[in-house]
Amino acid sequence: MIKIENVTKMYGPTVAVKDVSFEVEKGEILGFLGPNGAGKTTTMRVITGYFPPTLGNAYVAGHSVLDAPLEVKRRIGYVPETPAMYNDMFVKEYIRYIGALKGVPKSELKSRVDEIIETCALQSVSEKSIGSLSKGFKQRVALGQALVNDPPVLILDEPTSGLDPKQIHEIRSLIKSMEGDRTIILSTHILPEVSMTCSKVVIINEGVIVAADTTENIGRGLTESHQVELTIGGDTARVKDTISGLEGIKSVSSSGNRFIVDSEKDRDLRADIARKVVEGGFDLLEMRSHSMTLEDVFLKLVTEEEGVRQ
Amino acid sequence: MRNIAEIFKREARHYYTSPIAYVVIVIFTAVFGFLYFRNLTYYSQLSYQLMQNPYYPQRIDLVMAVFAPLFSSNSIIFLLVIPPLSMRLFAEEKKSGTIELMFTYPVKDIQMVLGKWLASITILFVMLALTVPGVFMAFKFAGSWEWGPVLAGYLGMFLMGVSFLSLGILISAVSENQIVALIISYGALLGFWFIGWAIDPNSGKKIADVLTEFSIIQHLDNFVKGVIDTKNVLYYVLFIFTCVFLSARVLESKRWRG
Numbered sequence: 001m002i003k004i005e006n007v008t009k010m011y012g013p014t015v016a017v018k019d020v021s022f023e024v025e026k027g028e029i030l031g032f033l034g035p036n037g038a039g040k041t042t043t044m045r046v047i048t049g050y051f052p053p054t055l056g057n058a059y060v061a062g063h064s065v066l067d068a069p070l071e072v073k074r075r076i077g078y079v080p081e082t083p084a085m086y087n088d089m090f091v092k093e094y095i096r097y098i099g100a101l102k103g104v105p106k107s108e109l110k111s112r113v114d115e116i117i118e119t120c121a122l123q124s125v126s127e128k129s130i131g132s133l134s135k136g137f138k139q140r141v142a143l144g145q146a147l148v149n150d151p152p153v154l155i156l157d158e159p160t161s162g163l164d165p166k167q168i169h170e171i172r173s174l175i176k177s178m179e180g181d182r183t184i185i186l187s188t189h190i191l192p193e194v195s196m197t198c199s200k201v202v203i204i205n206e207g208v209i210v211a212a213d214t215t216e217n218i219g220r221g222l223t224e225s226h227q228v229e230l231t232i233g234g235d236t237a238r239v240k241d242t243i244s245g246l247e248g249i250k251s252v253s254s255s256g257n258r259f260i261v262d263s264e265k266d267r268d269l270r271a272d273i274a275r276k277v278v279e280g281g282f283d284l285l286e287m288r289s290h291s292m293t294l295e296d297v298f299l300k301l302v303t304e305e306e307g308v309r310q
Numbered sequence: 311m312r313n314i315a316e317i318f319k320r321e322a323r324h325y326y327t328s329p330i331a332y333v334v335i336v337i338f339t340a341v342f343g344f345l346y347f348r349n350l351t352y353y354s355q356l357s358y359q360l361m362q363n364p365y366y367p368q369r370i371d372l373v374m375a376v377f378a379p380l381f382s383s384n385s386i387i388f389l390l391v392i393p394p395l396s397m398r399l400f401a402e403e404k405k406s407g408t409i410e411l412m413f414t415y416p417v418k419d420i421q422m423v424l425g426k427w428l429a430s431i432t433i434l435f436v437m438l439a440l441t442v443p444g445v446f447m448a449f450k451f452a453g454s455w456e457w458g459p460v461l462a463g464y465l466g467m468f469l470m471g472v473s474f475l476s477l478g479i480l481i482s483a484v485s486e487n488q489i490v491a492l493i494i495s496y497g498a499l500l501g502f503w504f505i506g507w508a509i510d511p512n513s514g515k516k517i518a519d520v521l522t523e524f525s526i527i528q529h530l531d532n533f534v535k536g537v538i539d540t541k542n543v544l545y546y547v548l549f550i551f552t553c554v555f556l557s558a559r560v561l562e563s564k565r566w567r568g
Contacts, residue, residue: 012567049414050410050414050565051413051566052566070416070418073416078414080407080410080411084406084408086320087406088324088328089320097320098415100312100316101313101316101417102415102416103312
């Protein structure tokens, strides 16, 4: 549905994004991660047709942003990071206006606007001017203008930034509810948001993509060992000896009755450890596999990149 | 077409709800009305004096005595009141950031320019329309109905006004600050006025004639005398076309530069 091909964007001599390529399939929600200034907004603006890439090309539903920008723009709904809308216009009037500009047929426009007002829960403010709205309502109006032409592709640039927890939850569930119908690119630096809503993740740092995979697999390949965290009742030193005796164990560390066991990569020793502990007469109180969280992956990738450069 | 109409409606409504258009219309009609009143008083005094002396002509031409000088001085009023109408059209959208979303809608740059351009012309039209009752009154008192030359004068003023607006829109597309756009508009319009004086027209140099033809005020002269010359019409039309075309190109270039 969306295809980015070797996109490079330069602002004068500054390279904002460099040779970025990725694809998003129809119905997927892609989380686009990166620290501030990494090139998220720039990449998204290229996809929306806001500006053309310096090199490379981007396609939406097979239409190139360079050759058929209007076709691309007809299929896109975009919510910028800080959506600037006409503050003097009323909510309903504004959504109608944008609907008309985006080519919603005249006969459908009215019902479409009413639908948007309802989906985005704007009934209470539909006759108020946009300038007088709170941040949360403004964000919903921005989402409304993006959705008004029922676009197959949604580009959301940090849609939950600056909202209160309840509003964040509402926006998130609204996004999640569109999974499957629309292809969505969602940029954020709130990492749990990605694990919650996205099926795929692309991490960008200093204009370069450093990782791209499904949300489950993104951490794989980054870990050198498999970690298991245990809570065992019994004499610490003896427990340690018992576990260390197992084949494939790299190291065992402990604090109190909590143990962290590193085993070889791609080898799940949980069953063996459990058996050994129980056989040794200790109490196995808790055990869990310690996989890398998205946050770990993110930090590792972003800081490692910096390390390489220095 | 629909996009132009929608943008036109929004911009026209903005003029309607913001104070700037009202201020401009009030100041314009007040100054125009004052000059008109002064010309008319002078005209009636003069006619009275002429009537006392049988050796002088008994009637003087209303158009030449009242309207031609009035319409000529209108170029100065326009120069002062028109740039405030055009200054915000693009500068404000760039400053507030609303242009970002505009650029992601399936709207062509030229449609954006034309919509805003037409909305500003509406205000110009209202301004000129408000002066019509005064003209009507003068004819009523004078008892003559020489509409032709006055209509030509109005056409000239309208074309000149649209030229000013078009140049203002171009400058608004370049600038990000309304006040800067306003001041550059004043500078540019004065420049287009004074260019005719750059070289003494009596010096016999060919370049002097060329520069005179460039002058934006110069081309109004024939209109106010009641003459519609193709050359003058063409000048304004070309001027307007160039400005509108360049505005769209400026927006496009802004996109490419990011």
